[in-house]
């Protein structure tokens with residue numbers, strides 16, 4: 001047993017931490033969230049230059065062939081921001097979908113561009129907001145004399161505004177799900193940013209979009225299986241981002257309990273405030289250890305499906321609850337959009353939903369561990 | 376016991392008929408309006424004009440404060456009349472407390488209790504008739520929860536006070552007519568004995584108001600820079616502000632009660648009937664039904680607590696700990712409901728819907744979980760007050776102040 005980071009990982013951590021501090025200090029980042037300028041494409045491309053896009057992708061495709069834990073260490077620092085931008089959606093999930101689903105030729109043409117940051121490839125999976133799962137894939141892919149036609153609308157596509165391409169899940173005539181790569185500039189594709197208690201989310205319309213047969217990723221009918229395989233590996237990296245966010249909130253909240261004086265004493269002396277911090281820390285550390293254990297499983301080639309779903313459930317819930325407890329400690333000032341907690345609060349609500357709610361992942365965890373008799 | 380809100384004594388029945396007909400007439404033209412919550416970012420001009428106008432009309436009849444004496448702008452009616460007005464207005468999704476955005480519901484009772492006869496005759500009628508907007512201006516950047524640690528100073532200078540200081544997180548997006556404010560009137564006096572309560576006309580020179588953008592909408596910073604305020608605006612007497620604060624805070628801290636129920640569950644059920652996943656409406660899903668059941672049961676208890684507090688208030692027997700208990704529970708339930716909505720309807724819970732009243736807009740409900748923890752004191756002060764009122768760990772129980 002060894003629960004330390006390696007020397008290299010500590011170095012990754014330091015570089016990432018310096019990057020976030022220099023490029024997105026809290027007061028700058030707060031303004032991005034306030035003005036809804038969370039795509040941050042230039043910053044993303046700059047970071048891709050450091051090898052943070054496609055970090056776990058093999059070198060032959062332009063990646064850094066890093067371990068999952070290496071990559072997670074970087075994402076933990078990004079989460080501290082919370083640094084917005086398609087770091088995870090394209091640099092991890094987009095890349096992993098191509099790696100899992102695409103033919104060799106496609107990998108060779110797509111992956112280097114994703115790793116360099118030139119292409120930003122974002123998954124557009126479910127049509128409905130209410131449910132995550134194959135049942136919610138309704139956009140249709142039909143074969144016509146002129147080729148494939150994609151028709152439908154995806155609500156709540158995370159990082160859609162930053163995308164150069166979408167990997168769209170679609171229902172085919174046979175009822176199976178297929179993944180197709182769609183250039184954002186194709187006629188019929190339109191993007192409408194969504195407002196509300198969320199960040200970096202848009203509705204993407206595919207209005208009778210012509211798609212070349214060569215843009216299918218994997219076989220028709222294999223779409224959800226490819227997605228599941230990619231998610232198993234990608235999600236723990238997102239969890240690390242959430243862990244970093246929780247850690248940052250814990251740190252600045254603990255600091256506030258030392259400096260904020262009410263009723264003549266630092267608020268950290270009130271047992272009630274201590275209680276909020278204890279609860280906060282439990283969510284943080286549960287998320288941290290479940291996440292890193294899952295990453296270890298992936299890195300050592302062990303089965304990780306159940307762990308990965310567990311981690312997504314725990315880390316999403318943790319980020320959300322950590323924000324709630326921090327709100328209790330900061331009280332009024334923490335609800336001001338100028339306060340660093342607010343970017344986290346908005347991001348925590350968004351990631352709670354992104355790729356399915358904790359409830360849905362708990363179910364997937366159970367199904368992975370104890371398959372249903374009739375499944 | 377009788378839990379019904381509609382079994383009127385025989386002599387009241389005609390009043391209900393009168394109110395119902397009056398509302399039918401006077402709510403006309405509002406059918407397409409969607410009420411924003413008590414203060415928010417989404418209200419539009421048309422809605423504001425309608426609500427302000429309605430308040431004026433209700434106020435003219437004394438119906439905004441039906442139990443207030445006629446000479447102060449009320450209608451001099453009874454508890455039963457109050458209940459009729461509350462319930463009839465509730466049918467339109469409006470509460471008598473929040474016909475438009477003013478804190479009169481709390482301020483007027485406090486003036487009735489603490490004001491001099493002259494002050495009552497001057498300050499109350501415009502407020503009770505819904506003609507002026509009043510902000511509650513208590514919180515300071517330093518003091519926070521410790522409201523008595525007041526740095527805003529009002530120093531007596533002949534027949535005036537000179538007011539200097541700063542308040543934060545107060546009011547809403549539209550300018551006020553009066554600022555209802557706790558100040559320090561005697562900087563060398565001992566804690567709680569050094570305070571005064573002021574009813575400050577908002578148009579006096581030296582007052583500057585700046586918007587703050589909070590999670591729940593717009594609040595403000597108010598600066599008082601050497602404001603010269605005639606001494607007649609001091610309510611409750613010299614250095615008596617803390618006792619006035621007691622009455623004020625009891626009402627603010629949940630003691631005022633409410634009869635209207637939270638309509639959230641109905642809207643959730645409506646959504647779940649319409650929304651189909653895999654061809655099946657969500658309302659058919661067992662786990663969705665389980666979640667809605669919890670939501671419903673907790674909101675029902677919140678509603679009963681609110682009704683209990685309402686009853687205790689108007690029969691003039693303030694409930695010892697009801698206010699703080701209600702507020703703490705209501706806010707925790709709101710937080711849990713935000714999470715429940717996110718579980719039931721996924722991302723839809725984060726997407727605002729302007730076609731419904733704001734109180735049943737799922738995004739608003741989710742946001743107001745963490746966003747509404749702190750208004751009028753935090754969860755922690757609620758629990759602190761509860762402990763004092765019940766006498767936890769102390770031989771004496773702090774008494775609930777009498778409100779009106």
Ligand SMILES: Cc1cc2nc3c(=O)[nH]c(=O)nc-3n(C[C@H](O)[C@H](O)[C@H](O)COP(=O)(O)OP(=O)(O)OC[C@H]3O[C@@H](n4cnc5c(N)ncnc54)[C@H](O)[C@@H]3O)c2cc1C
Pocket residue numbers: 260262263267270271272273328329330331332333335511512513514516518519520521543544545546589591594746747749750751752753754755756759
């Ligand atoms: C939506 C909203 C609306 C508001 N509207 C108004 C308004 O109209 N008028 C107005 O005057 N103010 C208003 N406020 C301000 C509100 O009253 C204050 O936020 C509240 O009193 C807490 O003060 P604070 O935010 O400075 O928190 P702090 O006092 O700094 O509290 C920080 C932390 O310390 C804890 N704490 C403090 N004292 C104790 C104690 N004795 N025991 C245990 N824990 C303690 C708190 O619970 C919290 O966790 C509003 C605030 C919000 C968020």
